[in-house]
Amino acid sequence: MLNSNLPESELLKTLLKPLLQDFQYWFGRSRSLLETETINFLTAEEQANLLERIKQAQQEVNAAQILFEATGEQVGIEMAVLAPWHHLVTECWKVAMRLRLQQSQTRLEN
Template sequence: MGFSPPTPEHESPGVLLDQLLGSLLDDFSSWFERGLLLLDHCPDTVMPQDQQLILRDHLVQARKELCAATSLRQAAPIPMALEMETLAPWHQLMLSVWNLSAAMRRHGVTLP
């Protein structure tokens, strides 16, 4: 017999999963927008122009995918989840944004 913490009656596991997914999607959205803003202020000495363009393309594509996932989530009549194959590249992209931010700070760039 396993232990499971009490869940409020009004919050089923599906509802909790949906709330968690919503929060995660919001976080991704914020970081993707932050990445685009950082790229707008990123000097070539921090990241070469060709790498900036690649990162920007990935961020723009990820925003489109995220928008589609968010729309599907809102339209779904039941709570839903996303596969790790979908989330993993977004997570890697978020890490790229963190790394860009850290590199800009190391180079003394005032962050927006």
Template sequence: MMSKAKLLREILGPLLEDYRYWFERSRRFLQEETLEFISPEAQQALLERVLAAQAELQAAEALYHLSDNEVGVDPALMAKWHRLLMECAELGRRFRQIHPSSDSSEV
């Protein structure tokens, strides 16, 4: 049977790295592109949510590493992050539909 620490290292570590990667892509996308299908205020609010999630993730990763990979992350928080990334991915999909030749493959 796999120990809790080993399970956390094998599953949570890579998952946190994935969240870090996708939040960064989402941040760049929202800062660099003009999404004409949502208001500038809605785009800014979404960017602020991504920035807040990045800060939450950074804190969670710090606790995870400081505990020698023995502290997990609240599943409800990770579900919130997942919903946010799905929202960003949908905006990226809509953007690429409108701008198929765009170099922006961000999100």
């Protein structure tokens, strides 16, 4: 549990830095998946759209990380900015889970 007595700057370092790293990790994994797999339950347009949204989010997270570092880790990020990233990661997780389920069912059938 977080220490509520932490100064605001320490709280930012403790929460925001790993959160931004997590976004980069999950967007990277999702991007790799979408660039290397054909996902049957998505149309080509849906897959391309999701990939483009991930690329855009990666650029936004990169910019946020650069700003965070450039300010000595003293700047926060509005929830209005974080929420779409969170929703996109959740969407990516759902696609990945559905793909894994589909692949495991295919293996069982063969």
